Amino acid sequence: MARILLIVGGGIAAYKAAELIRLARKAGHSVTPVLTAGGAHFVTPMSLAALAESPVYTSLWDLKDEAEMGHIQLSRAADLLLVCPATADLIARMGAGIADDLATTILLATDKPVVVAPAMNVRMWLHPATQANVATLRARGVTVLDPDEGDMACGEYGPGRLPEPADILARIAQLLPGTGSGSAAEGGGGAVPGDKPAAIAVTSPLAGTHILVTAGPTHEPIDAVRVIANRSSGRQGFAIAAAAARAGARVTLIAGPVAVPTPGGVARIDVETAQQMAEAVADALPADAAILVAAVADWRVANAARSKLKKDVGPPNLEFAPNPDILRTLAQSPDRPRLLVGFAAETDDVIANAAAKRTAKGADWIVANDVSGDVMGGARNRVHLVTAAGVEDWPDQSKDDVARRLVARIAEEIQ
Numbered sequence: 001m002a003r004i005l006l007i008v009g010g011g012i013a014a015y016k017a018a019e020l021i022r023l024a025r026k027a028g029h030s031v032t033p034v035l036t037a038g039g040a041h042f043v044t045p046m047s048l049a050a051l052a053e054s055p056v057y058t059s060l061w062d063l064k065d066e067a068e069m070g071h072i073q074l075s076r077a078a079d080l081l082l083v084c085p086a087t088a089d090l091i092a093r094m095g096a097g098i099a100d101d102l103a104t105t106i107l108l109a110t111d112k113p114v115v116v117a118p119a120m121n122v123r124m125w126l127h128p129a130t131q132a133n134v135a136t137l138r139a140r141g142v143t144v145l146d147p148d149e150g151d152m153a154c155g156e157y158g159p160g161r162l163p164e165p166a167d168i169l170a171r172i173a174q175l176l177p178g179t180g181s182g183s184a185a186e187g188g189g190g191a192v193p194g195d196k197p198a199a200i201a202v203t204s205p206l207a208g209t210h211i212l213v214t215a216g217p218t219h220e221p222i223d224a225v226r227v228i229a230n231r232s233s234g235r236q237g238f239a240i241a242a243a244a245a246r247a248g249a250r251v252t253l254i255a256g257p258v259a260v261p262t263p264g265g266v267a268r269i270d271v272e273t274a275q276q277m278a279e280a281v282a283d284a285l286p287a288d289a290a291i292l293v294a295a296v297a298d299w300r301v302a303n304a305a306r307s308k309l310k311k312d313v314g315p316p317n318l319e320f321a322p323n324p325d326i327l328r329t330l331a332q333s334p335d336r337p338r339l340l341v342g343f344a345a346e347t348d349d350v351i352a353n354a355a356a357k358r359t360a361k362g363a364d365w366i367v368a369n370d371v372s373g374d375v376m377g378g379a380r381n382r383v384h385l386v387t388a389a390g391v392e393d394w395p396d397q398s399k400d401d402v403a404r405r406l407v408a409r410i411a412e413e414i415q
């Protein structure tokens with residue numbers, strides 16, 4: 001049972017704070033809501049109070065007796081502070097140390113772990129100002145969760161959606177002492193020694209596991225400036241790494257050249273070529289499960305030039321050599337992860353080709369997808385899970401939802 005002080009910022013996602021309170025209460029925690037003026041435009045104090053069965057605090061000036069230092073009391077009485085949803089404005093004010101209302105005053109006064117669950121328009125999230133504020137908060141030990149990617153209330157698409165309340169609670173479970181594997185990289189926000197919060201009973205399905213993910217394309221040099229590449233965006237692999245981290249795993253993400261932000265709680269290793277990716281995978285072992293999502297180039301240029309090839313000498317005569325097959329090598333390794341999952345990008349005979357790949361490469365599962373449309377680089381994915389037991393057809397869904405479902409299946413398999 002943990003005592004959560006929930007700061008509800010303004011924004012359309014504020015209604016999800018109600019769902020979060022419901023889930024937290026179901027898991028046995030107490031929730032004390034603090035509603036900002038912005039938040040009060042989207043949810044009422046009454047609905048939060050009813051769900052939390054607690055008074056809802058809205059203003060510095062309605063704390064009964066400021067002689068009691070009400071804002072300090074509120075922080076003292078909590079094991080953890082959760083800002084959900086956190087707007088770009090609230091994050092900026094936290095970063096600057098502004099304390100001009102109850103929420104920001106508590107946030108400045110607290111010595112408890114602070115978790116921030118952002119929700120905003122994609123451009124606001126990606127704006128350098130917001131990214132700088134997030135980096136400042138993270139450097140100070142605040143756990144800023146990465147927003148989910150998907151369709152937004154404003155009609156745009158991208159990162160900015162509030163993470164699912166269940167995922168937020170799972171991350172909170174990791175941060176409280178004596179529960180799951182707290183992330184050293186993200187710190188705990190400075191809980192004071194001896195001030196031990198009670199255990200929180202939210203489950204982290206992959207706690208204690210190491211999950212290895214490859215993602216993105218590889219680039220195979222032709223000369224000093226040219227490469228052979230492919231259209232993989234890395235989004236599906238990054239979404240899987242993010243979902244595994246949210247489920248409590250230690251995650252190593254080995255990424256080819258992509259322009260996707262590193263998910264929170266994920267250790268990322270950047271590589272360029274297939275050979276480098278193969279080496280990075282070998283170095284990252286042992287792992288409990290490996291999900292190889294990368295679109296690895298099958299061949300490299302054997303006679304790549306060290307300097308830039310000049311046009312005048314005519315088109316180059318490229319010679320190709322086969323690249324290592326990372327999946328096949330991993331399947332035969334003495335360090336083979338207990339669960340080995342490959343992806344099969346196919347344009348024809350999707351299921352038959354994927355099933356053949358599963359046995360030929362020695363994978364446990366193959367996630368097969370039809371890439372004849374705009375899947376590569378797109379936001380959605382329609383996949384089939386090919387296992388020894390048969391084929392499951394999953395509905396057309398966002399890459400985040402594919403990731404969530406796959407990670408849930410992996411947790412069932414390896415825990």
Ligand code: CTP
Pocket residue numbers: 214274292293294295296297298323324325326327328341342343344345346357
């Ligand atoms: N893979 C790998 N190393 C390679 C090629 C592929 O680890 N050199 C992995 C991919 O990450 C993926 C799976 O193998 O998990 C299938 O990749 P795919 O490109 O569909 O298969 P290929 O073996 O390249 O077969 P083909 O291109 O003939 O379809």
